[in-house]
Amino acid sequence: MGYTEKQESLVSSSYESFKQNLSGNSVFFYTIILEKAPAAKDLFSFLKGSAGVQDSPKLQAHAGKVFGLVSDAAGQLRATGTVVLGDATLGAIHIQKGVVDPHFVVVKEALLKTIKEASGDKWSDELSTAWEVAYDALATAIKKAMT
Template structure:
């Protein structure tokens, strides 16, 4: 069973909800990450000075990229049945930063919590599962390229 048209539509519509307020949801996303794993703060250069994270363009751009990559993964899963990284830059950066498996778990949890907040009463287990599958496939592709 592949990634369904409905799952792709759920990810796309909730991506739009996220984009409605990128500044707020970006801060929320990194707040969730740091609550779960405070030590990862050093992996993100834009989190070194936490005083300015509310208005950090780098933080917002990075969060938008993360969520966008998961959305793109949903599109790839529907079209091709798999996620293929366009280039190795993403995996190289993860290796350089020392990203390990538990980091992927923390990011996934934060991503799902953020999407739940962004979608409000439109959130459902089905929507959660669609994002979870898309994220897991992206994470698998990144980890594969890291090795």
């Protein structure tokens, strides 16, 4: 069974909830990443040299892009059953920054915790699975572009 219309809808609606508090959710997302992988701080230009995660337009823009890409991946999965990167430079950027497989695991965990926080009482196993499948497909596409 492919990615369902309901899964796509769950991701889309919870992405809208995420964007309602972009500032707070962005800080939450990167705080989780740095708790799990403190050295990852150097992978993000907007976090280098800072004492911790501080809200900024660059932080919000990057978080918005990450979550937006996963939401777009959900739409692609529903429509075509696969994810194709719209930005051909994503693989090269991840290589340049030194991103490796364990980083994708950390980001996935932070993404799910952030969506759980943003979704509040709408959180469910079904919602989690919808985001996990979309994220995994996006991560696979990025890793493929990194080779």
